[in-house]
Amino acid sequence: MSVQFNTQNILRRDVLALAGTGVVAVSSIGLFAGDAMADPAAVAKAIKDRIGGKKSMAGNITLELPQIAENGNTVPIAVEVESPMSSSDYVKAVHIYAEGNPAPDVATFRFTPDSGRARVSTRMRMIKSQNIVAVAEMSNGKVHMVKNAVKVTIGGCGG
Amino acid sequence: MAKARVKAPKSVKKGEVFEVKTLISHKMETGLRKNKKTGKKIPRKIINKFSVTYGGKEVFGSDWHPAVSANPYVSFFVKASASGPMKFQWTEDSGAVTEKTVNIKVT
Amino acid sequence: MKNHFQGILMGAVVVGLSGFASIASSAEMTYKVGDRSSGYTYATKETQGIQDDDIANPAYVYVDDGEALWSKVDGKAGKSCASCHAVDSAMLSDVGTRYPVYNAKLGKLQSLEQKINQEREEKMVAKPYKWESGSMLAMTIYMRNQSKGKPMNVSIDGPVIPFFEAGKKFYDQKRGQLDMSCANCHVDNAGNRIRANLLTEGQSNGFPTYRLKWQKPGSIHRRFRGCNKQVRATPYGYGSDEYVNLELYVAWRGRGLSVETPAVRN
Numbered sequence: 357m358s359v360q361f362n363t364q365n366i367l368r369r370d371v372l373a374l375a376g377t378g379v380v381a382v383s384s385i386g387l388f389a390g391d392a393m394a395d396p397a398a399v400a401k402a403i404k405d406r407i408g409g410k411k412s413m414a415g416n417i418t419l420e421l422p423q424i425a426e427n428g429n430t431v432p433i434a435v436e437v438e439s440p441m442s443s444s445d446y447v448k449a450v451h452i453y454a455e456g457n458p459a460p461d462v463a464t465f466r467f468t469p470d471s472g473r474a475r476v477s478t479r480m481r482m483i484k485s486q487n488i489v490a491v492a493e494m495s496n497g498k499v500h501m502v503k504n505a506v507k508v509t510i511g512g513c514g515g
Numbered sequence: 516m517a518k519a520r521v522k523a524p525k526s527v528k529k530g531e532v533f534e535v536k537t538l539i540s541h542k543m544e545t546g547l548r549k550n551k552k553t554g555k556k557i558p559r560k561i562i563n564k565f566s567v568t569y570g571g572k573e574v575f576g577s578d579w580h581p582a583v584s585a586n587p588y589v590s591f592f593v594k595a596s597a598s599g600p601m602k603f604q605w606t607e608d609s610g611a612v613t614e615k616t617v618n619i620k621v622t
Numbered sequence: 623m624k625n626h627f628q629g630i631l632m633g634a635v636v637v638g639l640s641g642f643a644s645i646a647s648s649a650e651m652t653y654k655v656g657d658r659s660s661g662y663t664y665a666t667k668e669t670q671g672i673q674d675d676d677i678a679n680p681a682y683v684y685v686d687d688g689e690a691l692w693s694k695v696d697g698k699a700g701k702s703c704a705s706c707h708a709v710d711s712a713m714l715s716d717v718g719t720r721y722p723v724y725n726a727k728l729g730k731l732q733s734l735e736q737k738i739n740q741e742r743e744e745k746m747v748a749k750p751y752k753w754e755s756g757s758m759l760a761m762t763i764y765m766r767n768q769s770k771g772k773p774m775n776v777s778i779d780g781p782v783i784p785f786f787e788a789g790k791k792f793y794d795q796k797r798g799q800l801d802m803s804c805a806n807c808h809v810d811n812a813g814n815r816i817r818a819n820l821l822t823e824g825q826s827n828g829f830p831t832y833r834l835k836w837q838k839p840g841s842i843h844r845r846f847r848g849c850n851k852q853v854r855a856t857p858y859g860y861g862s863d864e865y866v867n868l869e870l871y872v873a874w875r876g877r878g879l880s881v882e883t884p885a886v887r888n
Contacts, residue, residue, distance in 0.1 A: 426666045426888045427834035430584045441594075457582050458547060465591070466576040470569070472532030472594030476577075479584040479672075481545075509818035511835070520686070522677045536677040542837070585837040586680035588672075 394460040396487070399453040402460040403491055403501075406451060412501035417450075417492045419504045420477075428482040428508035436475040437492045437500065441467070447474035448493045456486025482508050516613045517541050517562075521603055526620040527595040535567070536590040539605050539613060545581035562613075564606040565589060569619065570596050595621045650771045655878035661822040661887050664813070669834070673886035681763060681832040681839040681884030684756075688764020691757060697748025706745065718769030718881040722870045724781045731785040733866045734762050735841070753860035759839050763830050766883035773880060774827050776873040789871030792864055798855030804868075819888070824849075825876040826869065828885020839884055842869055 403412075420434040437447045446469045452462040465476045474492070482488075485507045492500045519539040527533045539562065546559025559581060567575040575591045593601070598621045605613040653660040662670060676682045693704040707713060721734040732740070738761055739750035751758035778786040793804045807816065808824035815821065829842040836844075843865045847857035858864045 422666060422668045424666070426669045429837065430672070430834045432668045432671065454582055459580065459582065461580040462582040463580060464578040466573075468572075468574050470572075470574040470594050470596065471592055473592035475592055477588070477590040479588055481582045481584050511817065511819055518683045518686070520677055520683060536675070538677050538680060538683070540680060540683045588678045588680075590677075 393483075394453075394455060394457050396455045399455045399460040399489055402453060403451070403489070407491065407493060407499050410497070410499045412491060412499040414502065415500060417490060417500040417502045419488060419490050419502050421488060421504045421506050424507045424509065425482060427511075428484070430479050431482050431506060431508075432477065433480050433488065434475065434477040435465075435490045435492075436473075437494075439474050439494065441469055441472055441474060443469045444495070446471070446495045448495050450474070450476065451491045451493075452480070453489040453491070454480070454482060454486060455489065456482070456484050458483065462488075482506060484508050516611070517605065517607075519603065519605065519613055519615050521615050521617055523601060523617050523619060526622055529595055529597075529621050531595045532592050533595060534590055534592055535601070536588070537565075537603060538586060538588045540586055541605075541607075543579075543581065543583060543585045543587065547581070560608055562587060562605045562607050564604075566604045566606075567591070567593075567601065568604075569593060569601040570599060593619075595619065597621055651880045651882070652773060652878065653880070655773075658825070658876060658879060659812075659823055660827055660876070660879050660882065660885075661825055662828070662882060662885065664820050664822040665887060669886055669888065673828075673832075673882070679832065679884065679886055681830070681886070684760045684763040684830075684839055684884065685767050687756070687760035688762075688767075691760055692764065697742065697746035699745065699747040701746045703741075703746075714765060714768045716769050716772060716775075718766030718883055719772050719775045720777070722776070722785075722866055722873070724777075724785075726781070730863075731782060731866050731870060733843075733861065733869055734765065736861060736866070738762070754841060754844055759830050759841065762841065763839060763884050766830070766881060769881040770883060771880050773878045774873055774876045776870060776877070778870070778874050782870065785867045786870055786874065788863075789867035789869070792868045793871050798850065798853035800853040802853045804849070822887075823875070824872065825879060826872045827876045827879040828882035828887065830883065831885045831887050834886070834888050842872070 416438045418436050421431065425431045433452070435450050435452065437450060439445060439447045441447065447467045449467065450465045453460045454462050462480050463478065467474050487503050487505050489501065489503045494500070517539050519537065522536045524533050541562050542560070543562065544557055544560040546556065548557045549555065550557055561579060561581055561583070563579050565577045565579065566573055574593050577589065579587065599619060600616045601619050603615045653662045662673065672678045691703070692709065693702050695702045717734065721737070722731050723737070725732045735753055735758055738758070742748040742750055751761065796803045804824060807821050811821050812823045813821065826842050829845070830839045832839045841860070843860045846865050846868060850857040
């Protein structure tokens with residue numbers, strides 16, 4: 357016997373919650389009222405503190421992230437920077453930032469010419485839908501940057 | 516010491532760039548959660564540093580913040596130079612260190 | 623109240639999804655058989671990737687731990703599991719496909735956890751493991767992982783018939799303030815969404831499973847308790863007759879699907 361669903365009984369807030377864009381996922385992190393959240397400006401400042409006044413360029417760096425996270429507490433992320441990885445031209449470090457998390461920093465990865473390939477995979481926490489920024493510092497002083505958006509949804513009936 | 520697992524190829528050719536995969540079991544307590552019963556903040560306790568040495572020097576290093584997921588997984592690449600140990604070190608906020616070593620055979 | 627909550631179970635909710643990674647089978651695994659599909663087929667490809675890589679899959683630490691426990695001497699009899707059960711035994715190779723199993727001496731259905739504790743107490747004279755303890759999870763994950771790839775194949779004949787029937791009755795019975803049965807979600811609405819969660823068939827072939835929500839592996843009884851709490855029903859105890867019977871019925875629902883222990887699910 358199947359359950360009949362009366363869609364007229366769905367409350368407005370449920371429809372809005374399901375609207376897709378801008379869905380706020382309140383994870384089990386349990387923030388306090390008044391906790392400051394990172395925002396694009398906080399990330400921009402963190403990046404400036406790291407790379408100084410250098411101008412960052414697009415290109416040469418790719419971020420792999422899901423369009424929609426299965427669960428915001430474990431989002432697989434991979435970064436790759438194109439580089440010969442020779443002793444004279446290699447990726448020194450990649451920094452990952454989150455524009456919508458309680459704090460902007462996620463991780464820093466340091467490479468050497470012995471890395472052979474500037475690619476790293478890991479998993480990160482996202483408290484809500486937001487942009488993730490990756491910044492690569494090259495040995496020759498150049499900086500590359502890329503930004504991806506990831507949707508994080510409310511759960512439902514996790515059990 | 517926390518439990519860690521590491522995978523690297525059994526043998527590689529000199530100059531070959533190979534992938535290394537690592538995982539450590541750790542809650543990565545962010546410091547933002549509250550104890551549901553007492554209402555008190557659960558203090559932060561994460562692994563904040565992961566370092567890999569090979570051929571006598573650090574070939575890969577990283578700094579982690581609370582936004583790194585629980586049971587952190589990291590995969591990265593290394594260029595094969597000489598046969599020898601590859602040492603992995605995870606350092607917790609408390610200073611506690613977990614270490615693991617694998618032997619890389621280079622032909 | 624009832625209609626409101628049931629109204630949350632919407633059919634076509636537009637969330638802008640990319641297609642689900644849906645795989646019938648790979649070289650060794652059967653994720654779909656007949657009209658039955660593993661929870662694997664409902665997971666995103668990223669989550670499938672975590673399950674399929676035994677370094678990325680955090681539950682493999684428990685496989686290692688279980689393997690170590692297998693040969694660890696424990697209890698007053700000075701034995702380990704390995705003292706009686708060789709690692710390459712037929713028992714170990716298909717244990718994950720068969721449990722829960724009827725115990726003729728006790729005259730009842732036994733889950734793997736209960737069998738482990740019975741052996742510990744009787745043969746090893748060792749303390750039983752708590753159901754959701756690290757040790758019990760390590761043992762059941764290690765043991766069931768030995769059957770990985772093999773088709774689920776619980777017996778529902780002969781002496782287990784009354785337990786199977788009891789499990790089936792539980793599955794179809796509405797309970798809780800929300801007045802819902804397992805079937806309401808996992809039969810009537812598999813593939814639909816409850817808010818932003820995608821409902822699966824609620825198969826057990828990957829258990830104990832690493833749930834992203836738990837950030838650790840957990841038993842099927844833990845999952846049953848969670849599901850019952852979610853419909854605002856008082857959950858039964860770990861190892862209760864109700865849940866062991868239900869476990870048999872749910873395992874039968876997954877007949878033919880490969881054992882995936884330890885799976886990774888949301």
